[in-house]
Amino acid sequence: MRRTAARAGAAVMYSGADPAQAPAVGAGAEAVPGPGPTQAPPVAPAQAPPQQQYELRTEFPFQLPRGYVDEAGTVHRDGVMRLSTARDELVPLRDVRVQENPAFLSVVLLGRVITRLGTLPTVHDGTVENMFASDLAFLQDFYRQINAEGHTRAAVECPHCAEPFEVELGGSRLGES
Numbered sequence: 219m220r221r222t223a224a225r226a227g228a229a230v231m232y233s234g235a236d237p238a239q240a241p242a243v244g245a246g247a248e249a250v251p252g253p254g255p256t257q258a259p260p261v262a263p264a265q266a267p268p269q270q271q272y273e274l275r276t277e278f279p280f281q282l283p284r285g286y287v288d289e290a291g292t293v294h295r296d297g298v299m300r301l302s303t304a305r306d307e308l309v310p311l312r313d314v315r316v317q318e319n320p321a322f323l324s325v326v327l328l329g330r331v332i333t334r335l336g337t338l339p340t341v342h343d344g345t346v347e348n349m350f351a352s353d354l355a356f357l358q359d360f361y362r363q364i365n366a367e368g369h370t371r372a373a374v375e376c377p378h379c380a381e382p383f384e385v386e387l388g389g390s391r392l393g394e395s
Contacts, residue, residue: 276301277333278364282353286335286345294336299328299357302365306330328357 277300285295310316310326329343338345346354375382 278360280357280360282349283356284350284353286338286349286353288338292336294338297335297341298333299331299360299364300333302327302331302361324354324358324361328354328361331361332357 285293332341
């Protein structure tokens with residue numbers, strides 16, 4: 219620990235009328251009684267530049283190409299998928315079905331991130347397992363789109379007129395590009 223002492227010639231301020239309570243000063247310096255502890259004038263807080271409000275979108279609606287048919291024969295096409303977390307991708311790796319057949323990973327993973335499908339009360343891996351193959355392929359592509367920086371669009375420029383525009387690389391429906 220480093221201690222500093224008052225330098226010679228420096229004025230030392232103290233509060234109190236009794237000089238006996240004044241702090242010791244070095245040779246050549248004298249104690250200057252003051253009006254008491256000084257308070258700095260209030261400083262107005264610096265105005266921070268306005269920050270751009272960025273709202274993170276975590277849920278994405280989708281519509282299945284064919285639709286999931288439940289036990290009652292009702293077709294469910296409209297759904298919502300949320301962004302995946304690291305836990306969503308790690309937990310299925312401990313699943314025995316995934317360990318026996320790695321292709322089952324996408325079924326378990328999709329069962330975790332689909333939050334709504336039609337009027338079904340819950341969506342789970344058993345629901346995804348009983349979907350048509352075309353719907354499963356659609357959901358796998360949709361999962362990649364929303365979890366890979368939110369989209370698979372690329373900025374391009376028309377070779378004829380030099381007008382900039384975006385193209386969807388992943389396709390929004392199965393078979394589109």
